[in-house]
Amino acid sequence: MMTKTAAILGGGVIGGGWAARFLLNGWDVRVFDPDPEAERKIGEVLANARRSLPGLGNVALPPEGQISFHSTVEQTIAGVEWVQESVPERLEIKHKVFRQIEATGYKGVVGSSTSGFKPSELNAGAASPGQFLVCHPFNPVYLLPVVEVVAVPEGAASVVRAKAVLEGLGMYPLHLKKEIDAHVADRFLEAVWREALWLVKDGIATTEEIDNAIRYGFGLRWAQMGLFETYRVAGGEAGMKHFMAQFGPCLTWPWTKLMDVPEFTDELVDLIAGQSDAQSGHLSIRELERIRDSNLVGFIRLLAQNQWGAGALQNAHDIAREPEVGLVRSVDDLADVAGPVLTLKRTVPLDWIDYNGHMTEARYLDALAAATDRLMLMVGCTPEYIAQGGSFFTAETHIRHLDEAKAGDGIAVHTRVVAAEGKKMHLWHEMRRGETLLATGEHMLIHVSLTTRAAAPPSPEISAQLQRLAKAHAKLDAPEGKGRAVGAPR
Numbered sequence: 136m137m138t139k140t141a142a143i144l145g146g147g148v149i150g151g152g153w154a155a156r157f158l159l160n161g162w163d164v165r166v167f168d169p170d171p172e173a174e175r176k177i178g179e180v181l182a183n184a185r186r187s188l189p190g191l192g193n194v195a196l197p198p199e200g201q202i203s204f205h206s207t208v209e210q211t212i213a214g215v216e217w218v219q220e221s222v223p224e225r226l227e228i229k230h231k232v233f234r235q236i237e238a239t240g241y242k243g244v245v246g247s248s249t250s251g252f253k254p255s256e257l258n259a260g261a262a263s264p265g266q267f268l269v270c271h272p273f274n275p276v277y278l279l280p281v282v283e284v285v286a287v288p289e290g291a292a293s294v295v296r297a298k299a300v301l302e303g304l305g306m307y308p309l310h311l312k313k314e315i316d317a318h319v320a321d322r323f324l325e326a327v328w329r330e331a332l333w334l335v336k337d338g339i340a341t342t343e344e345i346d347n348a349i350r351y352g353f354g355l356r357w358a359q360m361g362l363f364e365t366y367r368v369a370g371g372e373a374g375m376k377h378f379m380a381q382f383g384p385c386l387t388w389p390w391t392k393l394m395d396v397p398e399f400t401d402e403l404v405d406l407i408a409g410q411s412d413a414q415s416g417h418l419s420i421r422e423l424e425r426i427r428d429s430n431l432v433g434f435i436r437l438l439a440q441n442q443w444g445a446g447a448l449q450n451a452h453d454i455a456r457e458p459e460v461g462l463v464r465s466v467d468d469l470a471d472v473a474g475p476v477l478t479l480k481r482t483v484p485l486d487w488i489d490y491n492g493h494m495t496e497a498r499y500l501d502a503l504a505a506a507t508d509r510l511m512l513m514v515g516c517t518p519e520y521i522a523q524g525g526s527f528f529t530a531e532t533h534i535r536h537l538d539e540a541k542a543g544d545g546i547a548v549h550t551r552v553v554a555a556e557g558k559k560m561h562l563w564h565e566m567r568r569g570e571t572l573l574a575t576g577e578h579m580l581i582h583v584s585l586t587t588r589a590a591a592p593p594s595p596e597i598s599a600q601l602q603r604l605a606k607a608h609a610k611l612d613a614p615e616g617k618g619r620a621v622g623a624p625r
Contacts, residue, residue, distance in 0.1 A: 138163050138200060141217040144208060144232055146173040149248045150221035151180035152276025154202065157217075159188050159277065160304050161197030166204045167211035174204050179421065184277040186543065187428040190484025191278065191435060192305070193505070194453040195460050195545055208235040217300055219270065221248040226256060237262050244293045244300070246270030250321050253314040254287045265290030268297055271318055272306075275424070278431050280307040280448055283318045305452040307445075323362075326393050335407055336397040342410040358434065359444050433486045466513050466600045472607045475549035475565065476513070478506035483544045494540040503534065503564045503576035506548040510562060514600040516593075525593060527560055527580040535575045535616055544568050551608040553617065555601035558582045558590045563614050575616050 141157040143150050146168035154177055158164045166177060181202075189196050205211040212218050218236065222228050229247065236245060245267045247257055257267045269285035282301050286294050294310060301308040311319060334340045340348070356365045363375070370378030397403060415423060438446025460480045463469055469476065479502060489495035511527055520526075540546060546568055554561040564576035584591040592598070 139217075140165060140200075140215045141219065142167070142212040142215040143219050143221065144168075144211065145221035145223070145248075146170065146177050147221060147223075148180070148274055149272065149276060150219070151177040152184075152272065152274060153219045153221060153248070155181050155184035155188070155275075155277040156304055156306070158200045158202055159184055159196055161200055162217075163200040164202045165211045165215060166202065167206075167208055168204075177202075180275075180277075183275070183421070183424050183428055186425065187432050187485060188277050189482035189543060189545075190487075191432050192449050192453045192456075193439075193481050194456045194462065195480045195482055195547075197456075197459060208232060209239050212236060212239060212241050216243060218243065218245045219248065220245060220267075224249060224251065226252055229257065230260065233257070233261065233267055242266070244268060244297050246297060248272060251317045253316060254285050254290065255314060258287050258290075263289075265293055268293055269314075269318065270297060270301070270308075271321075273320070275428060275431075278428060278435070280305060280445055281320070282306050282308050283311060283320060284308045285311045285314050285318060287314075302452075305449065307448050329393055329396055330391050332397050332403075332407075333392045333395070335410070336403055341414075342407060343414040346414070359438060429485045432484060436484065436486060462509070464512055465515075466603060469513075472604060473610070475551045475608070475611075476510065476604070477547065478509040478513075478550040478564070479546070479548035479566075481546060483540050483542050483546060485542050488542045492541065494542075494544075496534075496536060499534055499536060499566070499574050500532070500576075502546065502548060502566060503532075503574070503578070504529075506550050506564050506566075506576075507562060507578055507580070510550050510552075514604070515597040520594070520597075521585070524585045525591070526583060526585055527593075528583050529578060530581050531579040533577045533619065533621070535619070536573075537575070538568075538571055538573045540568060540573050546573065551611065551614070552601060552604040553577075553608070553614075555598070555605040558592055560601060563617060565614070575614070577617060577619075 138161065140163040141153075143154045143157075143164060143166045146154070146166050150166070150168065154164045154166060158181065166173065170176070218241065220229060220232055222232055229249070229252070233245070242263070247267060247269055248271060249257065249269055250271055252269070254267065254269050257269065258264045261267060265287055268290055269283060271283040271285075273279040273281060284294060284297055284301070298308040298310065309319070315322075317325060331345050334345060335342060353365070360368065366378050367375045370376070370381070418426070435445045435449060438444045439450050440446065442450060457464070461477050462480060466472065481502075483494055483498075487494050487498040487501070507529070516525070516527060546566055548564050548566045551563050552560070553563050558581050560580040560582070562576075562578045562580070564578070565572060566574040566576070581590050582593040582597075583589060593601075
């Protein structure tokens with residue numbers, strides 16, 4: 136796969152997050168930022184991203200790209216496929232950078248991380264209106280998938296190109312058809328922020344109490360269902376119409392102060408800062424970032440189990456990347472059936488680690504079970520087949536834990552079919568980190584009817600594919616440890 140290159144102009148929190156998102160998805164990254172501390176700051180962001188992003192999905196990321204730092208805009212954007220502007224939120228600075236880009240003759244898409252400026256403002260004075268897009272992400276850019284994409288009418292072609300790149304990074308381009316100050320998401324954040332400031336100023340709640348109201352309450356609902364779907368459910372069986380009829384009149388009541396902002400006096404600033412320091416000042420910003428990232432990975436992965444929200448997006452991204460790492464979905468797609476079949480290739484995620492600092496024993500089974508599921512899929516036991524009433528149940532499992540795996544380790548499982556006789560499927564898995572054998576798994580499965588819950592022959596097609604693999608794998612040397620009893624000498 137040919138390595139692509141992205142230019143990041145501005146290496147702050149957002150620019151560093153963009154650099155990490157591109158770099159860990161296999162792009163080379165060129166960075167421009169006059170800040171003498173830029174390399175250190177981006178390095179710290181990258182350290183957090185390397186810790187969390189690779190384990191977010193169930194498919195290994197591509198080899199990391201190369202990052203370089205440059206002294207001018209011209210040097211930075213030379214020969215790149217994407218330019219992301221993340222300079223300070225001042226229109227005159229952005230325009231200065233855009234004119235520098237135009238002076239080089241660069242014709243590609245330029246995404247701006249602006250949280251507030253409209254694309255018409257960005258493109259004012261542009262030689263090619265439509266080249267400069269709003270591509271507004273959220274922190275941390277390397278984990279949160281949404282990017283608000285907004286263009287002037289002349290930018291339709293740029294939007295198409297931008298969406299393709301962003302989707303290839305595992306992100307969700309939210310294309311807004313009309314421009315508005317602060318786009319969509321930040322307008323919600325601004326409304327909540329305004330109300331929170333008043334609640335603190337008026338002594339109704341502290342910063343910690345407000346945060347608790349969000350993270351223990353509606354924030355959990357919003358993360359999976361958003362606003363309207365949450366309220367649709369709140370309407371009960373009658374749905375959204377009932378909710379609107381019940382709570383619509385409240386909108387005329389003086390519940391909020393959304394149009395007013397308390398004056399940012401020194402007293403108010405000190406009050407909020409003091410409460411915030413008391414709330415979490417015992418932790419460094421880097422510690423808070425790592426806690427945030429661990430929680431986000433766990434939450435998105437939980438959503439993935441239910442094929443929902445950001446988790447469903449990650450699942451789709453994983454599926455799209457399977458061929459890149461050598462995973463196939465059918466025996467017919469194998470280049471060679473003679474050797475053990477690659478059934479899993481991924482990174483050990485943060486939520487698989489136990490109190491000993493390594494992959495917990497349950498996750499060894501989790502990984503091997505995923506390998507079994509892959510083999511079932513390859514022989515034809517697809518979701519459609521299962522929906523029609525046939526599947527495999529595991530009857531017996533034996534796992535040998537031979538070496539440690541830690542968060543961030545790349546692991547792969549290769550599988551062979553030991554036997555495929557009638558209703559039985561006998562599998563042997565080997566899990567490795569590079570050349571190091573981490574674990575073996577021996578699994579006996581029985582094909583069942585989901586209607587009767589009793590053993591039943593698989594379809595002729597599945598039987599044929601299983602026997603094809605079993606016949607090919609029978610020519611291999613018998614795996615060391617097959618049939619081993621618990622406690623037998625190694």
